[in-house]
Amino acid sequence: MDLDVNGIKFSYNQIPVLNGMNFCMNYGEVLGILGPNGSGKTTMLKCINRLLTPSQGEILIEGNKVSQMKISEIAKYIGYVPQNVRNDMASPTVFEVVMMGRSPHIAWKPAHTDEDIVWNVLESLNIKDLAASFFDELSSGQTQRVLIARAIAQEAKILLLDEPTSNLDIKYQIEVMNLIKTLSRERMLGVCAIIHDLDLAMNYCDKIILMNDGLPVAFGTPDEVLTASQIKEVYGVEAIIDRTYGKPHVIIT
Known part of the structure; x- marks a missing residue:
């Protein structure tokens, strides 16, 4: 493993x-x-x-x-994406946030290869157009993508x-x-x-x-x-695992 x-x-x-x-x-x-x-x-x-x-x-x-x-x-x-990151940052751009992921690999200052990696990650996650946007102005969905991009850039x-x-x-x-x-x-x-x-x-x-x-x-x-018995044991609620439409769906009764 x-x-x-x-x-x-x-x-x-x-x-x-x-x-x-x-x-x-x-x-x-x-x-x-x-x-x-x-x-x-x-x-x-x-x-x-x-x-x-x-x-x-x-x-x-x-x-x-x-x-x-x-x-x-x-x-x-290991790349770690905690909760509530937004308040810890003083309005960097998306590019700067993702570049933070390169920190373990940077001895003094980012090299051209680091910049290339960041651009590639932004493009692969379809957020290249947000590169110059300020992090604290993003929507919740965009924020999560950027934080995941930072972890990906960390390699x-x-x-x-x-x-x-x-x-x-x-x-x-x-x-x-x-x-x-x-x-x-x-x-x-x-x-x-x-x-x-x-x-x-x-x-x-x-x-x-x-x-x-x-x-x-x-x-x-x-x-x-995720069986009905184990959901009840842990969460204290009755549940049914419904597979009527193919994908399983947990119904709390």
Whole structure:
């Protein structure tokens, strides 16, 4: 496996948040991380990226322990798109935001090759026409595309996406998930995405890890994980998996 998460535990102020997380992922797969609010999903992403240090367990990338890697080395493997990035930036242009993804590869200042990579990424994500636009003037859907472009420009092999469809309308949710799926296939990226919409997870993820109280409840394909019984166990609601029109649809009853 290209990403292995083995027995990860983490606590905030001695309060356990992750209680032994185990899952794995290959490049070219989209892994959905699902669970109720407060189940430890964002904490799990931050442990993978070593923004947080687990108290127990190991995370391996291509067999290498993340705990023993330099931050600069991790940045060449992992691209992280957190929530609420907009307020952290003082009106750079889209081109400048995407160029930030080249930071792990730049010793002093961007070279022509870095600029070429950024232009290629902007074109491949169909946002080249936004290059001179200010980041804080973008729509929610455009913002997500630009942040994903920044991670792609980083040339990382793994993308960690914290609720990439949050605050998007249905059109942009589908657009972003189609983009994520396409990038994972065409560029052989491993994508870990926190997703709240069960239908999106069911239809776009290759694998799902279902969490509750910092523990893995189920891990496997969407059909294996998103069953009526496991949805009730984790979310406390009754559900039916409807396949009338081909694609599965989760109906909360």
